[in-house]
Amino acid sequence: MKLLRTIRFDESDTRVFPAAAAPGEWAVPGTFVFADAEPDRLDRQEKQAFANGFLGLGSFGWSTLVTVATIEREEYDAVVADLAHHLQQAYGAPDFAAAEVAAREEIGYAAALSEHPVNTLLSLSRFIEGDAIREQFRVVQPPREKPHAKIWEIVPDA
Template sequence: MHMLKTIRLDASDALVFDPAAEPGEWAVSGAFAFADAAPEALTGKSAQAFRNGFLGIGSFGRSTLAVVASIDEPAFEHLVDALAAHFVDRYGAPDLDAARPVAREEVRFAAALCEHPVNTLIAVERELGDEGIVERFRAIKHDTPGDHAPVWEIADDGA
């Protein structure tokens, strides 16, 4: 089974999200956080989170990118429980039993985005449409392994 995990390729997430997700957290779309947001309230960092942020489960911060990763059933169930607890704590769900089916649907939706090989990067774009929030997901594939510029060069120091 596959699931999304947050990934940080540079320091930009820490600058544009409040808070930024930690690298390596399991992630969901998190669009539910904006379900009742007034368009004029989405400014600055909240606008960036709305437009391009996955929700990391743990910090409940945002990440610009997520990566497809393998997950086992116990970890999947733990993720559902953690998100259900967040729904109770942050969004006022009456209890875990009421929140768990909604959390499971959110986690299943994220898992359904992972029909790509492990380590495929996934990006999200959101906008407000006539019917509410419209999400588009894009897989960013690197087709040629090893086809990148070297980060640094190793030179013999003569020792």
């Protein structure tokens, strides 16, 4: 099985989001966090999380990038249970069974996004379109190594 995992190349997430996910946390898009939010009323860091953040499932902080990683079934089930508890405690799910259904749906969605090769990097753009929140996911290509400039040439003696 595969799932999304947070990754951090620099410290920018710690400055742009209200809370940054730690590197290596399992992650979901986390759009449910903004289901009842009014984007115009979000502060600068919350707007950044809305626009570009994946939700880490350890800290419930945000990450700009995720990578596709393998996950064992037991750990997958534990992540579902952890998210279900969070949905019950932080979002008022009526009971654990209802929270677990929602958690399985959210994590299943993240798993569907993980159908790329392991170590593929993904980014997210989230925006309002009409009355709906829309998401766009993009595969991030690592920068190619630039060829070195030729500064001299060896020519044989004539």
